[in-house]
Structures are given as C-alpha cells and as structure tokens.
Amino acid sequence: MAKPVEVMIMGQTFSVTSDDGEEHVRQVATLVDRTMREIAGGGKVVSSFTAAVLAALNIASECQKLRQDVAQIQATIDRLTQRLGVASGEPASGEPASGQPAGGGAKERTIRNG
Secondary structure, eight states, X not given: OOOOEEEEETTEEEEEEETXXXXXXXXXXXXXXXHHHHHHTSSSOOOHHHHHHHHHHHHHHHXXXXXXXXXXXXXXXXXXXXXXHHHTTOOOOSSOTTSSOTTOOOOOOOEEEO
C-alpha cells in the first residue's frame, strides 16, 4: 500500500493515499485547489462544499470530454488500420489493431482520503 501524501486544498490539509504515486497526487490536488479557488473567486460567495461540488463537476466534465475524444481517436485509428490492411491485401477484421476493444482500456485511478 502506498504511503499517505499531505496536500493542501483551499487552506485545508488532507492526507491522501494513492497507488499512482506522490507526484500524481500532488498534481491532482493542485488542479482541485486551482479549480476551487477559481470558483470561489468568481464573485459569488460560495461555501467550501459548494465550491468542491462545482469543481468536481467541472473536472468530471473535462474528463468526460477527453474520454469521448480518446474514443473518437481510437475509432479513427481502427478505421484507418482496417483500410490499410485491406489496401495491403490483409483480410479485414473486427478486432482493433491494438488488441483492445475500441474505446480504450483506460486505467481508472482511485484516490483515497486517509
């Protein structure tokens, strides 16, 4: 099990454990802190909880858009790979060239508090 990493978000210290390493935890914490500060500094007074929920929604939206982009890119790669195979005389197959199902096999990351 990974050792806890101390990070500061909106002036609060959190002890976070992740198998993705200390640098990753620090980068993620910086993103969350920056996003929450942007929301809190937007003119309207919001609670820390509201800022956290809005930051989570913004980050999740960005993540979802990136996943859609990856899926579109993978589909394009698969389509071009099939065309290349047909052009070179290989039989077309339904299996993507990477050996993975279309859309990826992206690793899910889990971060735990404590």
